[in-house]
Amino acid sequence: MAFIPVVDFEVYKLGTSDVTDKNLQELCEEIRKAFTEVGFVYLKNTGIEQKEVDRVMDISKKFFLLPEEKKRPYSRGSYANNGNHGWVSSETESLNPQRPGDLKEAFNTASLQPDINWPSDGFRDTKVDFFMRCKELSLRVLKVMALSLGLDSEVFLKAHNYIGSDDNGTTLRSLYYAPVKAECAKKDQIRCGEHSDYGSITLVFQSQEAGLQVLNKNHEFISVPSIPGTVLINIADLMQRWTSDVFVSAIHRVLLPPGNDSSTRQSLAFFVQPDNDAIVKCCDGSDKYPPVNSLDYLLSRFNLSYGKK
Ligand SMILES: O=C(O)CCC(=O)C(=O)O
């Protein structure tokens, strides 16, 4: 069997309201198996269409191809209402702090406020629309996850009331991996260093170019191809804590392209984060990990990955 299972979400796709208990239960079993054994799942038939993904990739790429001075006014750190919103230049972030800065650029849509400085109205509308679609799907997945553990269906949803407002750190991140010549990269530098994500779950949409790898239980990195029309979803660290390690937050990375490959790569990552004031406490009552405030935790992780220039 392939390493990461493909699960059909048809019965609970966006727009459906009449899922039967039996269908929901089958879905729960498959999701539980994927998230306990691998930490990643491909979902097909979610209701999010490939053309919606392509639209966001296209407008993002146009932005990334602008000269540096045109992108700088939108830099992360220049938005008073949200410290995580905006453009991140190449080599600024090290998701594995042991490595040089990642060879990628990003644009974080972390605030949906219409009156902040956006590159264009079309850019804003495309990002905001896609953010809302990802939000809807995430809430459905969080409900299925709770049910799959035999918990109250609202247990995770109750801590995700404010996605899309400045009281919640959920972020839609467009990533652009420019062509690289391996001989120009610094020692140990890759496109995205080994890391696990910070929040509850992450939705990932990849372009066709390879590079993403996930660490399996035998400590081997396995390549994770793009499957058009699917959404790749992974457990992140706060969710692993929340479930006392029942759901696993797997380490992953993006390698440099091989040899003379001058391809670019793009991805979209929707990082779902609990509300800023949420306290994440082991849901089995075990206190395996001390309770932690969602925003404090997120900020401590940003400090590590943006620690050096
Ligand atoms: O580009 C990708 O496919 C994944 C990027 C990633 O893991 C991240 O930004 O957290």
Ligand SMILES: [Fe+2]
């Ligand atoms: Fe990641």
